[in-house]
Amino acid sequence: xxxxxxxxxxxxxxxxxxxxxxxxxxxxxxxxxxxxxxxxxxxxxxxxxxxxxxxxxxxxxxxxxxxxxxxxxxxxxxxxxxxxxxxxxxxxxxxxxxxxxxxxxxxxxxxxxxxxxx
Amino acid sequence: xxxxxxxxxxxxxxxxxxxxxxxxxxxxxxxxxxxxxxxxxxxxxxxxxxxxxxxxxxxxxxxxxxxxxxxxxxxxxxxxxxxxxxxxxxxxxxxxxxxxxxxxxxxxxxxxxxxxxxxxxxxxxxxxxxxxxxxxxxxxxxxxxxxxxxxxxxxxxxxxxxxxxxxxxxxxxxxxxxxxxxxxxxxxxxxxxxxxxxxxxxxxxxxxxxxxxxxxxxxxxxxxxxxxxxxxxxxxxxxxxxxxxxxxxxxxxxxxxxxxxxxxxxxxxxxxxxxxxxxxxxxxxxxxxxxxxxxxxxxxxxxxxxxxxxxxxxxxxxxxxxxxxxxxxxxxxxxxxxxxxxxxxxxxxxxxxxxxxxxxxxxxxxxxxxxxxxxxxxxxxxxxxxxxxxxxxxxxxxxxxxxxxxxxxxxxxxxxxxxxxxxxxxxxxxxxxxxxxxxxxxxxxxxxxxxxxxxxxxxxxxxxxxxxxxxxxxxxxxxxxxxxxx
Numbered sequence: 001x002x003x004x005x006x007x008x009x010x011x012x013x014x015x016x017x018x019x020x021x022x023x024x025x026x027x028x029x030x031x032x033x034x035x036x037x038x039x040x041x042x043x044x045x046x047x048x049x050x051x052x053x054x055x056x057x058x059x060x061x062x063x064x065x066x067x068x069x070x071x072x073x074x075x076x077x078x079x080x081x082x083x084x085x086x087x088x089x090x091x092x093x094x095x096x097x098x099x100x101x102x103x104x105x106x107x108x109x110x111x112x113x114x115x116x117x118x
Numbered sequence: 119x120x121x122x123x124x125x126x127x128x129x130x131x132x133x134x135x136x137x138x139x140x141x142x143x144x145x146x147x148x149x150x151x152x153x154x155x156x157x158x159x160x161x162x163x164x165x166x167x168x169x170x171x172x173x174x175x176x177x178x179x180x181x182x183x184x185x186x187x188x189x190x191x192x193x194x195x196x197x198x199x200x201x202x203x204x205x206x207x208x209x210x211x212x213x214x215x216x217x218x219x220x221x222x223x224x225x226x227x228x229x230x231x232x233x234x235x236x237x238x239x240x241x242x243x244x245x246x247x248x249x250x251x252x253x254x255x256x257x258x259x260x261x262x263x264x265x266x267x268x269x270x271x272x273x274x275x276x277x278x279x280x281x282x283x284x285x286x287x288x289x290x291x292x293x294x295x296x297x298x299x300x301x302x303x304x305x306x307x308x309x310x311x312x313x314x315x316x317x318x319x320x321x322x323x324x325x326x327x328x329x330x331x332x333x334x335x336x337x338x339x340x341x342x343x344x345x346x347x348x349x350x351x352x353x354x355x356x357x358x359x360x361x362x363x364x365x366x367x368x369x370x371x372x373x374x375x376x377x378x379x380x381x382x383x384x385x386x387x388x389x390x391x392x393x394x395x396x397x398x399x400x401x402x403x404x405x406x407x408x409x410x411x412x413x414x415x416x417x418x419x420x421x422x423x424x425x426x427x428x429x430x431x432x433x434x435x436x437x438x439x440x441x442x443x444x445x446x447x448x449x450x451x452x453x454x455x456x457x458x459x460x461x462x463x464x465x466x467x468x469x470x471x472x473x474x475x476x477x478x479x480x481x482x483x484x485x486x487x488x489x490x491x492x493x494x495x496x497x498x499x500x501x502x503x504x505x506x507x508x509x510x511x512x513x514x515x516x517x518x519x520x521x522x523x524x525x526x527x528x529x530x531x532x533x534x535x536x537x538x539x540x541x542x543x544x545x546x547x548x549x550x551x552x553x554x555x556x557x558x559x560x561x562x563x564x565x566x567x568x569x570x571x572x573x574x575x576x577x578x579x580x581x582x583x584x585x586x587x588x589x590x591x592x593x594x595x596x597x598x599x600x601x602x603x604x
């Protein structure tokens with residue numbers, strides 16, 4: 001039974017070996033001339049502003065949470081869409097109920113003002 | 119593939135989830151109604167929730183004696199589910215009735231409280247009805263997530279925050295254990311269905327031959343014992359119970375505890391019946407530890423919420439005795455005891471809710487000096503609930519303990535029953551101490567006459583009726599409990 005895990009083990013060893021080899025090689029072979037600009041964190045090409053270690057507004061978290069929730073819900077619709085014809089009317093109704101439940105949540109969030117930035 | 123779709127469609131049976139479905143609809147409807155009403159109006163939510171619970175109760179009642187199975191045997195709406203559902207509904211109803219004035223007094227008249235309790239109750243019902251590990255897990259999560267929020271509901275209070283965070287972190291951790299256990303059992307048996315696991319384990323031998331089963335059983339038990347608050351997994355209980363809003367504590371100590379017992383009992387009986395000698399030996403130790411630790415530490419407490427938290431640990435220990443007995447009286451005794459405990463414990467917490475002042479700093483033994491004479495109704499009610507918690511006749515607590523210890527004796531666990539009774543004797547000390555303060559100390563403050571909120575009084579009266587009914591005529595309910603077990 002354990003034999004079937006051999007490819008995974010092989011892959012892990014190769015992945016580890018490759019990443020270590022690349023890092024070690026670039027240390028050994030490559031030139032190393034650090035400067036302040038080179039060591040700065042990469043922010044899509046813009047010069048970095050301020051420190052990254054500061055408090056974020058809690059609004060970011062609410063938006064992020066809501067995004068994840070509704071984003072994941074969409075994923076559930078893919079398998080349903082693939083099997084749409086075979087699931088027939090019942091499947092359609094079930095998905096309708098599912099979306100209705102989502103809408104309740106959406107209406108709640110909207111009315112509570114969680115989607116407003118100000 | 120076509121075949122799988124067909125099977126899935128044929129196995130849909132809405133009757134198997136009807137009660138919890140109705141309750142969820144009420145919860146969502148209430149959530150929507152709440153946002154369209156101005157802030158701070160909560161009175162309507164109480165009554166809509168109570169109507170929702172009553173309607174759900176009606177559907178539970180129609181399901182009695184008419185078992186429904188569905189969703190590829192992942193859900194069973196049998197007598198067992200119905201009995202436990204009644205416990206959850208009573209727990210939720212009594213809690214909701216005592217909550218409204220309390221929330222206003224403490225400065226959080228937030229109507230989301232009620233849907234959260236309804237969702238937690240629905241989750242508890244799924245746990246009781248689950249015959250597949252994953253359904254049980256799903257129910258546990260729905261219930262727990264609602265409870266995490268409820269425990270930290272007073273978001274401006276440090277204590278409540280601590281309770282919420284502690285419960286969340288430790289609860290998530292224990293859920294991890296549970297899930298790990300499910301995974302290992304699945305690894306051994308190739309199924310998550312309780313009956314199939316049971317058949318496999320029955321056919322394929324002992325724990326010693328297969329360490330993975332042993333590890334799975336232990337991890338699974340750890341997850342449930344945490345939710346039950348059994349020692350040595352009880353450390354979260356005092357802090358969470360003390361910090362959470364008092365009605366939430368009342369609910370947590372009755373409903374979710376019963377839900378964890380429901381799922382635990384079903385899993386043990388369906389999956390691990392062939393390993394009974396092994397797990398009863400394990401639970402014997404845990405039951406004794408839980409009773410002793412709960413009762414002995416409760417003696418030192420001066421904060422009443424904390425004392426009742428330790429007492430709830432001890433009561434989980436008594437109920438575990440029924441699980442160790444693993445016979446008909448023991449199992450039905452657990453069902454009976456959970457119902458009895460719901461009435462007596464929520465009743466006691468309801469008195470605390472009405473006795474507390476804003477911030478609840480007066481809920482100490484000293485703060486209860488003279489309380490019984492100045493507030494006669496609450497004093498008498500508290501006395502009855504405490505007598506029931508001690509296990510004195512003619513109250514529900516006596517009948518419950520009687521059945522459980524009878525089950526233990528019948529199964530040959532004489533010493534376990536002796537330890538249980540001795541522990542009850544220990545518990546007399548701290549319960550009686552509350553009464554001594556209530557009646558034999560002079561009141562330090564002026565008790566002006568106050569009118570008690572009607573809803574909370576209804577809650578206390580229902581709990582009183584329940585305690586006396588189960589105490590004086592325990593036979594009827596016990597017969598139902600016997601019909602409910604497998």
